[in-house]
Amino acid sequence: MSQLQRIAIAPSQLQAGEISLTKEQQHYLARVLRLREGDRFIAMDGKGKWWLTQLVGEQGQVLEDLVVETELPVSITLIVALPKGSGFDEVVRCCTELGVTTIAPILSDRTLLQPSPQKLERWRRIAAEAAEQSERAFIPTILEPVAFSSSLLFANSHKYICEARGNLPHLKNCLQHQGQMTNDQELLIATGPEGGWTQAEIDSAIAAGFQPVSLGRRILRAVTAPVVALSLVSAAFEV
Secondary structure (H helix, E strand, O other): OOOOOEEEOOHHHEEOOEEEOOHHHHHHHHHHOOOOOOOEEEEEOOEOOEEEEEEEOOEEEEEEEEOOOOOOOOEEEEEEEOOOOOHHHHHHHHHHHHOOOEEEEEEOOOOOOOOOHHHHHHHHHHHHHHHHHOOOOEOOEEOOOEEHHHHOOOOOOEEEEEOOOOOOOEHHHHHHHOOOOOOOOEEEEEEOOOOOOOHHHHHHHHHOOOEEEEOOOOOOOOOOHHHHHHHHHHHHHOO
C-alpha cells in the first residue's frame, strides 16, 4: 500500500462507490502522478476513512475499504500563538505529521502577525498535504485565528500552557502521570509567541484550569515549541 499515491477528497465526492474527481484532482492524478486508466490510488476523506480506488475515466471507482492505524490514541488540540513570517506553515506541517487533531492559531499580546483569510486556506491545504504524505487517517482541523482569551474556553480534559522560564514541572512528567488516557479524553497544549507569554496571559490561563509546564531548560523558538510538545505526547502515548 505504501507505493500507492494518496489524495484527499471531500466526503460528498463519494456516491455509491464512485468518487467524482475535481478538475484539479484529475490533473494531479493524470499529469503529475502519471496515472493511467485502471491504475490504483488511495482516496482519504480526512475523517478517518480510506479507500483503495481505481482510476476510471474522470471518476475513481472504489475497490475496497482500507483500515489505517496511524493515529495517536489521544485527541490533541494545540493552541499556538502565531509566529512572525511564514513560520506557522512549518508548525502546521510538522504537527500534522506528528498526529495533532486540532490546531488553534491565536493572537497573543505579543503576536506580530495579523493573518489574512488566504492564510487560513493555505494552512488547511498544507494540513491536507501533510496528512496525505504521512499516511494519516485524519486531516487536522485548523481553526480561525482568535484572541488568546477566547481560546481559554476550550473544555478539554487536560490543559497545559508551556512557559519557558520558572521552575515548572516538565510536560513529559505530567503526561506520564496521566496514566492510560482514552481517546475520549483530550489534551490541550498552548505554546507562546516570540518573547513568551505575558504574566497576565499566564494568570488568566491558570484561572481557566491550565497547568503551567516546561518543555526543557533551553529557550525554544515559537515554531519549535509546538513540535517538541507534540513529540512528547506521541512518545508518551504511542505504543
